[in-house]
Amino acid sequence: MKVLLYAEAKRLLSRSGIGIALKHQMEALKRANVDFTLDIDDEYDLAHINTVGPGARFLASSCRSRNIPVIWHVHTTAEDIRNSFLFSNVYSRYARFSLSRIYSKANFLLFPTPYTEKIVRGYGVRVPGAVVSNGVDTEFFRRDEDRAKQFRKKLSLTGPIVLCVALPFRRKGIHDFVEVARKLKEYHFVWIGSKAIASLLPRDVKKLLKNPPPNVLFPGFMPQEELVGAYSAADVFFFPSYEENEGIAVLEALSCECAVVVRDIPVYEGWLQNGVNCLKAESNEDFEAAIRRLVEDRDLARDLGQEARKTALERDLIVVGRKLKTVYEDVLRKWRKS
Template identity: 55%
Template sequence: MKVLLYSENQKLFQKSGVGVALKHQMEALKRAGVNFTLNPKESFDIVHINTIGPGAWRLLKTSKRRGIPVIYHTHTTYEDFRNSFLFSNLAAPTIKRLLKKRYGAADYLIFPSKYTQETVRNYAVKTPGSVVSNGVDIEKFRKNEKLSHKFLETFSIKPPVILNVGLPLKRKGIHEFISVAKQLPEYTFVWFGAKFSALQPREVRNILKHPPKNVLFPGYVPSEILLGALSAADVFFFPSYEENEGIAVLEALSTECAVLIRDIPVYREWMHSGKNCLKGRSVPEFVDAIRKLIENPSFAKKLGKNGRKTAEERSLEKVGAKLKKIYEELLGGGL
C-alpha cells in the first residue's frame, strides 16, 4: 500500500495549520509503517488530499477515473474561512459551494474534530467519514527549561509571559488579545505567527505595526524558538473564534502550559474548563482568568499536567494507527 499525501502550494501553506497537519501526517505514517509519497507523478494506491485548489480537484477526478480511492481531509470550512484575510467574507459563499462539491465527490472524509464533522454534515455532504485528530508530537513538545531560558534571553523578556501562536487574524481573536494586553500592562504578551501583512485588513495591519508596548509580534519562528516560548510561557492564551481543532492548542497542552481558550463548540467534547484548561467568552473573563493562573501557580500546574494527558490521547502514533486502518479498510472495500 502506498499513499499519496497531496497539498498544493506547500511553500505557501507550510506556515499555516494545513502545512503543519501535512507534516504531522507524514510523521504519523512513518511511525505506523505506511509507505507514502508527496509526488503525484509516482504510483500510488490511495489519495489523501489536504487542500481545495484546482490541482486537488484535477487529482480527485483523475484518481476516481483510474479507480483509486480518494480521501479528503476537511481542514477548510466556510466558517473558518470567514474573517481571515482581505475579502475573505466576500469569497466565503463561493468557498462553501466549492467545499460541498469537493467533499461530496470524495470516497471518504477525515474530520479533525467532531465539531468539524457536524459542520460539514450541515452542508448536506453525505460522503462517509470519521474523526481523526491532526495530532501532536508529544516527544518533541515537552517542557524544555534550557530552551525556555534561551527564549527569554533572546527576546529580553521578563515573566510573566502570555503566549499565542497562529496567523494574526481577526478570526483568531487578535483584537481581544490586544485589549486584554492593554488591561494587563505588567505582563508580556507574545504572538508568534506569519503576518502575511499584504493580505490583512487595514485594522489588523495597524495592530501589527503599532502594538502596545507589552505586546510582541515576532512573526514566524523556527520550532526550537516555539518550544522555548511554550516552555517559558505562564499562560497560552488562544482567543480564536473558529477552529477545526487547534494544533497550536495541542502543542501547548503537550508542553504542560496552562491553556486559556475561548468557549467555542470545537472544544466542547475534549477541553474542560477547570480541568485541562480555562475558558472565557469576553475580555473581562480573559483578564480574570489570566490573573487567576498567574497568581495561583499550583492551579496552573494542575491544568498543565492534565493538559499533557489530553495531548497524549492525540499522539502521532495514535493518529498514524487510525489513518493506517482507514487506508486498509478503504482499499479492502470495508468502508
C-alpha cells in the first residue's frame, strides 16, 4: 500500500495549521511503516488530500478516472474561514455550499474532532468518515528548561509570560489577547505567529501588530525548536480563539505541560476539561481572572500541566499513524470489493 499525501501551495501553507498537519501525517506514517509519496506523478493506491483548492479538486477527478480512492481531510470549514483574512466573511457565505460539493466527492473523510464532523454533516455531506486527531509529537514537544531560558533571554523577559501561538487573525482572538494584556500590565504577553500575511489582514489587526501595548510582543514566526522554549517558559498558554477544528498549538502547549486557558467553545468538548487539564472562560474578565489565578497558584498550574501532558500523549503521532493506517486499509479493502 502506497499513499499520496497531497496539499497544494505547500510553501505558502507551511506555517499554517494545514502545513503542520501535513508534516504530522508524514511523520505519523513513517512511524506506522506506511509507504507514502508527495509526488502526484508517482504511483500510489490511495490519495489523502488536505486542501480544497483547484489543484485538490483536479486531483480528485483524476483519481476517480483512474479508479483510485480519495480520502479528504477536513481542515477547512465555512465557520473557520470567517474573521480571518480580508474578505473572508464574504467568502465564507459561499464556502458552505462549495465545501459541501468538494467533500461529497471523496470516498472517505477524516475529521480532526467530533465537532468538525458535526459541522460538515450539517452541510448535508453523507460520505463515510472517521475522527483522527492532527496529533502532536510528544517526544519533541516536551518541557525543556534550557530552551525556556534561551527564549526568555532572546526576548529579554524577566516576569510572568502569557503566550499564544497562532496566525494573527481576528478569529484567533487577537483583539481579546491584547485587551486582556492591557489589564495585566505586570505580565509579558507574547503572540508568536507569522506576520508575512500582514497584507491580507484587516486594518484594525495591522494596527495592533504595529502599535501593541508596552507589555505585548509580536515576534513573528519562530521555528519549532524555539517554540518548545516558548511553551516551556510560559506561565500560561492563553488561546482565546473563537473557532477551531482542533488547535494544533493547543496540543503542543499541552504536550509541554503548559497551563492552558482557552475559550469555552464546542470543539474542546470531551477532551479539554475545565479544572482538570485546562481552564476555560468566555469573557475577557474571566480570562483575566484565570490567567492571574494560574500565575499566582503555581501548584494548580503544575497539576493542570501534568494532566495536559496525559491528554497530549493520547494524540501522539504514533497513535495517529496507527489510526491512519487502519483507515487506509479499510478504505482500500472496501474499494477493491466494490
